[in-house]
Amino acid sequence: MQPKAKRKVFVLGLDGATFDIIKPLLTEGALPHLARIMKQGVHAQLNSAILSHSAPAWTSFATGKNPGKHGILGFTKMSPGTHRLELVYGSHNRAKTLWEVLGDKGRKVIVMNIPMTYPPQPVNGLLMSGLDTPSTSANFTYPPELKEEILRIAPGYKINLHLGGYLHNDRRRVKALAIIKSTLKARTKVVIHLMKEYPWDFFAVRFNSPDNVQHQFWSYMDENHPEHRPDSSPILKNAIKSIYQELDHVLYRICEHIDEDNTTLIIMSDHGAGPRAGKSIFVNEWLKSLGYLSKIGEDGNNKFLGLLDDLSFALKGRILSFLLRTIPPEVKGRLMKLIPFAASKTAAYLRFSSVNWRETKAFIGEVEGIRINLRDKYPQGTVEREDYERLRTTIIDAAKSLKDPETGQYVFKNVFKREEIFHGECVGEFADIILKPEDKYYMSPKFFRKRTKNRGSFLMKDAHWRKISGSHRQYGIFIMKGTDCRRNVQLDPIDIMDIFPTVLYQLQMAIPTDVDGRVVSEAFNPRFVEANPITFEQTQQYKKGEGKDVYTDEETSQLIESLQGLGYL
Numbered sequence: 041m042q043p044k045a046k047r048k049v050f051v052l053g054l055d056g057a058t059f060d061i062i063k064p065l066l067t068e069g070a071l072p073h074l075a076r077i078m079k080q081g082v083h084a085q086l087n088s089a090i091l092s093h094s095a096p097a098w099t100s101f102a103t104g105k106n107p108g109k110h111g112i113l114g115f116t117k118m119s120p121g122t123h124r125l126e127l128v129y130g131s132h133n134r135a136k137t138l139w140e141v142l143g144d145k146g147r148k149v150i151v152m153n154i155p156m157t158y159p160p161q162p163v164n165g166l167l168m169s170g171l172d173t174p175s176t177s178a179n180f181t182y183p184p185e186l187k188e189e190i191l192r193i194a195p196g197y198k199i200n201l202h203l204g205g206y207l208h209n210d211r212r213r214v215k216a217l218a219i220i221k222s223t224l225k226a227r228t229k230v231v232i233h234l235m236k237e238y239p240w241d242f243f244a245v246r247f248n249s250p251d252n253v254q255h256q257f258w259s260y261m262d263e264n265h266p267e268h269r270p271d272s273s274p275i276l277k278n279a280i281k282s283i284y285q286e287l288d289h290v291l292y293r294i295c296e297h298i299d300e301d302n303t304t305l306i307i308m309s310d311h312g313a314g315p316r317a318g319k320s321i322f323v324n325e326w327l328k329s330l331g332y333l334s335k336i337g338e339d340g341n342n343k344f345l346g347l348l349d350d351l352s353f354a355l356k357g358r359i360l361s362f363l364l365r366t367i368p369p370e371v372k373g374r375l376m377k378l379i380p381f382a383a384s385k386t387a388a389y390l391r392f393s394s395v396n397w398r399e400t401k402a403f404i405g406e407v408e409g410i411r412i413n414l415r416d417k418y419p420q421g422t423v424e425r426e427d428y429e430r431l432r433t434t435i436i437d438a439a440k441s442l443k444d445p446e447t448g449q450y451v452f453k454n455v456f457k458r459e460e461i462f463h464g465e466c467v468g469e470f471a472d473i474i475l476k477p478e479d480k481y482y483m484s485p486k487f488f489r490k491r492t493k494n495r496g497s498f499l500m501k502d503a504h505w506r507k508i509s510g511s512h513r514q515y516g517i518f519i520m521k522g523t524d525c526r527r528n529v530q531l532d533p534i535d536i537m538d539i540f541p542t543v544l545y546q547l548q549m550a551i552p553t554d555v556d557g558r559v560v561s562e563a564f565n566p567r568f569v570e571a572n573p574i575t576f577e578q579t580q581q582y583k584k585g586e587g588k589d590v591y592t593d594e595e596t597s598q599l600i601e602s603l604q605g606l607g608y609l
Contacts, residue, residue: 056251057309081521084531097310103135104540104555108462152245192534194226260508304522312513318480326498334399409471550577
């Protein structure tokens, strides 16, 4: 009698995939391979991180923990003891990843393009870093020599897409769609190559194409979108559908190369998607209107400095917007090197030179929430420690009651104290107040709005420079098929942190006790669960985050452009 084959797990990550797109396509018969997998397994909505952004969501997937334990809440964070932002990357993660835990137990792993994994760290197998990688010019693989192999197998391999310059008109948008598809095919080629040539017990790959196409092409698909154009090319109207169909074929290719009797297949997304059709919230403008934030020149003093700052802001914004929106990337890259402020690490996006800190009590730095300008925490802090809780509560109450003056709708779905939703060693590093807008409102990454006639407004239609018409939603997708799974069952929603312990359980390993997620036991056949009780082990998975900067000026510029294109900066 031959010994039972060792279990494997393959995770197919589809960034931003949503059942709101998938289920109508299933009804059409447009996704035959995904339909088969869902009938042979289980599926459920997947609850993203509290802030449904890629950085915290994928890190919670990777660690099974809430952001308070792993420390990543966005793509930027306040530098300690300063009024300055810095970029966040994989080394800021304080918790052990699933592939580190598996490697410690001798399991072979292959990890491709998962965000917040740069610079690549040693693993028991292969790793190609993800969204926080500036470009393929950087050292993005472990081991380092894998980079040459990947680029030889797929010369067109890309980590992030820089589509600025391809979205200015419909003719260029057709080209942008072709770039998304060619990038998808190049990644597929590498996936199949690695599956065939290297041993693995756990394989995880992220395709960012659903997120790319939904951000840029939602209005073409959605007849109810205010920016929908009925006369648009069918190529653009079917852009999102065509990407999902391409990914359905990717699924077929992957299934061709796995032993389905011994491999559990998980298909998941980090968040969902929906139309971006509402207003942007300029929180600092709102705080200014309440008297909690002051701009240079608006207190009657230093008016010249205030006017100079406004002029500088406008000129830089218009020049950069023109470059990023209209000029093809190959030309733009050369031009931006000639503009010092565009590539500098002290670019306007990462500093707050126009704020009068001595008259400011609260501000929003990162997109995620409001910070109190504490005297003992910031170099020009104004709020005493004994006044902190009273001020925080006052601002929270005001935010909870904030309504759109035009519609009467509440602007925020939830407003939290950071410790109400996060727990762990990193909570004190986050913004003091966490804001969760309603789906039709979007936190603007701009520190202030541009000059408008309606100077008192904190809400406004603010078109993204790349004409983004789709945005994130809280619920993504979870689909799982394997020998031990139930068949054709829809489960209640699960959490993105649940995937970590569920993978370990399927690989017959103990679950670390400090993991926040749970094993999705209802996905498995009851007899299997009864014969394989969940076990735990006492472990300390906390790591010290690295604070050193890993990016050159040019890499910072590349990464800023990529994050701007996705609406994070």
